[in-house]
Amino acid sequence: MCAVHGDYVELVGRHCKWCGAAFGICRSCYRGHAYCKDECRAEARREQCVRANRGYLDGLLEKERRRDAAMRALAYRQRRRKRFGQSLNGRFVVVIVERRYS
Ligand SMILES: [Zn+2]
Ligand SMILES: [Zn+2]
Secondary structure (H helix, E strand, C coil): CECCCCCCCCEEEEECCCCCCEEEEECCCCCCCCCCCHHHHHHHHHHHHHHHHHHHHHHHHHHHHHHHHHHHHHHHHHHHHHHHHHHCHHHHHHHHHHHHCC
């Protein structure tokens, strides 16, 4: 029996992507149906939305974390550079020059 208009006709057999139930749909109604009934489609779509949202939020958090780490690393490098500049002043420059021509 066609899940859309309820007649006994030549059917396309499908399994619901949501609940897994087998259902039939006639060729004239079939438009790539993947769900046995509207509730299944609605549930699946809601799940998809939730998942998409979650992915989006995760992405934001991940970006934030990465920026945080980058900022910390930058601050660390800057602190270290400052310390180098203060304590090793001239010697540091000499080391670089020696390395470049070796
Ligand atoms: Zn279903
Ligand atoms: Zn039909």
